[in-house]
Amino acid sequence: MVELSPCAPAGGADACALPTSPARPGSRISLFLDFDGTLVELAEAPDRVVVGRPLPGLLSRLDDALEGRIALLTGRGADMVAALLGDISFPIAGSHGAELRIAGDLVSPPRPPxxxxxxxxxxxxxxxxxxxxxxxxxxxxxxxxxxxxxxxxxxxxxxxxxxxxxxxxxxxxxxxxxxxAAGADKGSALRALMDRDEMRGSCPLFLGDDATDEPGFLAAADLGGAGVLVGPARATAARYRLDSVAAVHAWLEGLAGA
Known part of the structure; x- marks a missing residue:
């Protein structure tokens, strides 16, 4: 079992439980995942990332286990991530939350000239x-x-x-x-997705590795959940930490019921 290390003292009595299986009591969570540095290792160039063969299947099993309460929050374009992962139906908030792709349909503001x-x-x-x-x-x-x-x-x-x-x-x-473009970040994307029917009232967990993920950590905490920092300990709004991408995959396998 992969354990989550605390980054800071846990919150109050209403703080979110961090399950290793969605069947455990108190584990009605919504799961938000960064892509680079969280689900895949960072590469010298964005087009050189390697998506391991098991990853799309793992995400599909998580989608089933969490009854649709899963989304990706990424700085990449949403369509680019979808192309890397294959045919997935759950939401991808791309471009740091400015885009939203669901079941192949992309909603995006115009590109500023x-x-x-x-x-x-x-x-x-x-x-x-x-x-x-x-x-x-x-x-x-x-x-x-x-x-x-x-x-x-x-x-x-x-x-x-x-x-x-x-x-x-x-x-x-x-x-x-x-x-x-200004006006959106991973925190605003997480808040918007938490207002979807399947996620409303659940406990948000957001896994990310970078400074770009801090607004998402803050939003998750504000909504009664928590951020999970991936990588070495540092100053962060995340409450918990996993050591590496490999540790993320192992923890997600437990959450998916493997």
Whole structure:
């Protein structure tokens, strides 16, 4: 059995129980999962992630075990994650909560034209810096410096310099500086999904690894649930922690009743 390590003292008497099986008392949970760094290992480039063969089947079994109370919250485009995982019917909130994909239908706001200006500026910046990767997303543009960690400060400074004049939001994460449309995050997505019939009144658990997941941790806690940090201990709003992607898979197997 994989145990969840506490990140901080547990909440009060109304705090959510953290089950290893949905059949246990008090375990009517809704499960929210980040993708990169939580369900799959981080890779040098977004298109190099490896989705293990068992993962789609595990998510399908969780969907059944939790009676539809499962969703993915990701910074990637929702359609991209769906393509990586195959035919799944449960919700994917993509682009840090700005998109929602359910059963193949995608609801997304228009792409701000300012993102094209940001994309061009980041491409110019990266042109003479081998190893920097510019990623265009449906509602964002990201500058990855995993292969050039010495450029971290410069990448973040560029994103901040572009954000104000273009009316975009700066989103930093693990070895990435991103500009995206404002108005949504993983916390707002979790709150919206918790208002769906199948999730309303349940206890939300959100598993994530990055600073981009902190709004989701806060929203889960505010709704009577908890965040679960994946990876090394750090300052976080999550109440619990799992050591690694492998530990996440093992814990999810227990939740699915394996």
């Amino acid at each position: 300012q993102l094209d200006e940001a994309l061009a500026a980041m491409q110019r910046f990266a042109a003479n810096r081998p190893g920097l990767l510019v990623e265009s997303k449906p509602l964002g543009v990201a500058l990855h410096y995993r292969q050039r960690p010495q450029d971290e400060e410069a990448c973040i400074d560029l994103a901040k310099a572009l954000a104000a004049p273009l009316g975009l939001h700066v989103q930093t994460g693990k070895m990435v500086a991103e500009l995206r």
